[in-house]
Structure formats: C-alpha cells, structure tokens
Amino acid sequence: MEKAVKRIGILTSGGDAPGMNAAVRAVVRTAISQGVECVGIRRGYHGLINGDFVKLEASSVSHIIHKGGTMLYTARSQEFTTPEGREKALATCRLLGLDGIVTIGGDGTFRGALALSRQAAEHGHQLQVVGIPATIDNDIGCSHYTLGFDTACNTAIECIDKLRDTMQSHERCSVVEVMGRHAGYLALCVGLAVGATAVLIPEREFDFENDVVEPIRKARLSGVTHFMVVVAEGVGSAVEIADRIEKEMGIDPRVTVLGHIQRGGTPSSRDRETASRMGYAAVESLVEGLGNRVIATQEGSVVNLDMEEALAMTKEFPYDRYDVLEALSRH
Numbered sequence: 420m421e422k423a424v425k426r427i428g429i430l431t432s433g434g435d436a437p438g439m440n441a442a443v444r445a446v447v448r449t450a451i452s453q454g455v456e457c458v459g460i461r462r463g464y465h466g467l468i469n470g471d472f473v474k475l476e477a478s479s480v481s482h483i484i485h486k487g488g489t490m491l492y493t494a495r496s497q498e499f500t501t502p503e504g505r506e507k508a509l510a511t512c513r514l515l516g517l518d519g520i521v522t523i524g525g526d527g528t529f530r531g532a533l534a535l536s537r538q539a540a541e542h543g544h545q546l547q548v549v550g551i552p553a554t555i556d557n558d559i560g561c562s563h564y565t566l567g568f569d570t571a572c573n574t575a576i577e578c579i580d581k582l583r584d585t586m587q588s589h590e591r592c593s594v595v596e597v598m599g600r601h602a603g604y605l606a607l608c609v610g611l612a613v614g615a616t617a618v619l620i621p622e623r624e625f626d627f628e629n630d631v632v633e634p635i636r637k638a639r640l641s642g643v644t645h646f647m648v649v650v651a652e653g654v655g656s657a658v659e660i661a662d663r664i665e666k667e668m669g670i671d672p673r674v675t676v677l678g679h680i681q682r683g684g685t686p687s688s689r690d691r692e693t694a695s696r697m698g699y700a701a702v703e704s705l706v707e708g709l710g711n712r713v714i715a716t717q718e719g720s721v722v723n724l725d726m727e728e729a730l731a732m733t734k735e736f737p738y739d740r741y742d743v744l745e746a747l748s749r750h
Contacts, residue, residue, distance in 0.1 A: 423708035424547065426456040427519035428472070428512070431489040432463035432528040435682055436553040436567025438690035439489040439523055444480040445698025446521050451477050453706050458515055462492045463524075464499035464531055467508040472515065484691055487570070487683045493524075499531055505538050512539070512546055519547040519705040521698075523566075525554040526730060529713060533726050536711055547710025549701040550726060551694075555681060558602035561729035562715035566697070568604065569689040571681045575609045578677055583613070583647065592635065592646040592664060592672040596657035598681050605681070606651035607737070611744050616646040618744055619660070621653035622736045631660070632667060634748060646670070696721045 429446050431439050443459070450457040459479070461471045473479075483490055498504035512520070522532045532548040539546035552562040555571035575597050586593045599605045603620025610618030617634045619625050635646045648664070650657045661672040686694070693716065700714045700721050713729040715722050724732075 422453065422455065422706055424455055424519040424705045426458065426516050427521060427702070427705060428458045428460045428467070428515065428517045429475070429491070429521045430460035430463050430467065430523070431491050431493045431553070432522060432524040432531070433493060433495060434525070434554060435488050435493050436555050436565070437487040437570035437682070437684055437686035438566035438694040439493075439553050440480075440483040440486050441686060441691045441694035442523050442551050442553065442566060442698045443489065443491060444484050445695045446702055447475045447480045448477055449699045449702040453702060455702065455706065458517065459491050460520075462494040463496060463528075464504075464508060465494040465496040466492075467511050468496060468498055468504055470511050470514070472511070484695075485685055487685060489523075502538065505535050508535060509539050509542070509544065509546070513544065518545060519549070519710065521549050521551065521701045521705070523551045523553050525552065525556075525565075526559055529726055529730060533711060533730070547705055547708070548712075548726070549704050549710065550713040550729075551697045551701055552713065552715060553694075555605060556599055556602045557604040559715075560732040560734045561713055561724055563718065563734065564693065564716045566690055566694050567682075567686075569687045570684055571598070571605060572608050572612065573687055574681050574684050575605065575677055576612050578675075578680065579609065579613045579647065579649075582675055583645070586647075586673065587645040592648065592661075592670045594648045594650060594657045594661040594664070594672050594674045596650045596652055596674070596676040598677070599651035600653040602653070603651045603736070606649050607740055607744070610649040611740055611747075613647060613649070614748065615649045615744070616748055618649045618741070619654040620651045620741075623738070623741065625654070627663060627667075631664065635664070635668065635670070638748070648672075
C-alpha cells in the first residue's frame with residue numbers, strides 16, 4: 420500500500436524543553452524505518468518562512484537523546500501569524516516537497532500548524548500536521564503530561580535542596596521564584612517535593628496572612644528556623660513577596676529566581692521515554708494518513724487526538740496536591 424507521506428518536516432517552536440531532542444530523534448528514526456524522508460526545519464516557523472532547513476539522516480540524530488535544548492533551534496515568529504507569512508511557509512513546503520510536518524511545542528505551535536494545514540488545503544495542497552506537546556509548564560489541556568516537565572521539576576528541586584543547606588545554616592527565609600507565568604504545575608510539584616512552607620500559584624488566589632504569614636508562624640512555633648516559600652512567576656515578583664514578609668514578620672528573607680536554568684539540563688528518563696513514544700506515534704499517524712492530530716498522554720498512555728478537539732480541551736488543576744501540601748507543611 421502506498422504511504423500517505425513520502426517526505427516530512429520536523430520543527431520545534433516556542434520555549435525549549437528537555438526532551439525535544441529525544442522527540443526529534445524518534446521522529447527521524449521512525450520515519451527512516453518507514454521509508455519516509457525527513458527534513459529538519461531550523462528555528463521553528465521562522466525557519467519555515469525563510470527556508471532554513473537541513474536533511475536529516477539516522478546519523479544526524481545520533482547522541483542527542485541525552486541533550487537538553489533542541490538541535491533544530493527554536494524561535495517565535497510574528498510573521499507566521501499572518502496569511503502572508505504562512506504563504507511563504509507553504510512555498511517552502513512546496514519547494515521541499517513536504518506532505519507532512521511534525522511540530523514540537525505548545526498550544527501556540529499547534530494552532531500555527533493547524534492554520535498552515537488549512538491554508539494549504541485552500542490552495543489544493545495536502546499538508547498533514549501532527550503536534551507533540553513539549554513545555555516545562557505542563558499546561559496543555561489535552562495532555563496529562565508534556566515533555567520537559569519532569570526534568571524542570573528535578574532541576575528546580577536540586578537547586579532548592581542546595582539552597583536549603585545554606586539557608587538553614589543562617590536560619591533564614593528563602594523565597595524562590597520558579598517558572599509558570601500562567602500555570603502553577605511546576606511550582607506546586609516542586610513545593611510539595613521540597614517540603615515548602617508555602618507555595619503561591621496563579622490558579623489559586625492567595626491571602627498573604629493565611630497562605631504565607633500563618634504557615635511561617637506555625638513552623639516557627641514548632642521549632643523550625645528556616646522557611647521555604649515557592650512562588651510561581653505568574654503570581655508576582657518574589658522580591659515583592661519577600662519585602663512583605665520582612666515588613667510584616669521582621670524576618671530577613673533571601674530571594675532566588677531560578678529563571679531559565681529550569682529549561683536546560685539532561686532530560687530525565689521520563690522525558691526521554693515519553694518523547695520516544697510520542698515521536699514514534701507522530702510518524703505512524705502521518706504514515707497512516709491521519710493528519711491534523713496531537714499526540715498526547717492520558718492516564719499514562721500515548722493517544723492520538725484530533726488537533727481541533729485537542730486545542731479545545733482543558734485539564735483540571737490538581738488542587739488535591741495543594742491539600743497535601745497544606746497538611747504536611749502547616750505544623
């Protein structure tokens with residue numbers, strides 16, 4: 420039976436996440452095993468517009484499964500959000516003879532892929548797209564897990580564990596800001612894992628007295644002399660939180676903003692394994708003629724979803740973990 424695709428492109432877009440390279444490797448090697456050629460598009464949709472590409476062989480993706488970042492680089496393209504920009508991208512697809520594209524990134528990446536596929540169809544060009552969720556924020560509605568989250572959590576935990584050693588020596592309060600502009604999954608997971616005194620997340624409006632001051636006060640009455648407050652960046656500045664703690668409690672806090680260190684590092688086993696399964700499933704979908712799909716994880720299984728339906732999905736925030744945090748820390 421003739422394959423639905425003969426040559427596919429692969430790109431990474433948006434913020435980088437550990438595990439992207441493992442996904443690229445899986446896509447390339449699965450494609451080759453199916454007799455499908457693979458072209459790497461560098462710098463995301465910006466590269467698709469400007470014709471920045473490289474032919475990928477099995478050897479091209481050797482020794483990258485353990486590396487963070489993305490060998491294809493990543494960028495955000497404002498031009499691609501316009502019909503004119505997407506037309507330039509389609510011109511590159513026609514030039515290269517691409518009949519399928521695997522995109523690795525977040526919701527914005529998938530929306531761009533869907534718009535590109537639809538615009539191609541309007542001009543009689545069949546371009547099948549498949550998305551693989553990759554973001555350290557773990558905030559894609561259709562997927563219970565996204566590539567990079569586990570590694571980012573482990574990176575933050577390792578940093579905070581080291582920070583705790585010196586903070587305990589000086590009997591100080593630590594206020595640590597982690598990534599999560601619109602989502603608190605990272606902050607909550609990290610806070611629970613390090614035994615934080617308090618965790619502030621965008622999904623939950625906080626009361627400074629009840630959610631910061633009282634937990635610190637209870638901990639001090641129990642004999643604790645060092646306090647850890649984890650703040651998701653979307654809640655507000657960790658510096659401002661620290662200033663309030665000093666003003667209202669007379670404690671001398673120290674602020675640490677972990678920043679982009681959370682995006683880097685060697686991917687964890689979970690991210691490598693999940694990326695490999697997702698990359699394999701993405702190519703299988705294209706070979707079977709199933710385009711405009713998202714390869715997600717649900718209940719631990721890799722699933723193939725309609726992209727439009729996937730983009731409309733939401734996922735319930737795990738507030739039960741916040742209950743666990745409160746039960747374990749407020750004594």
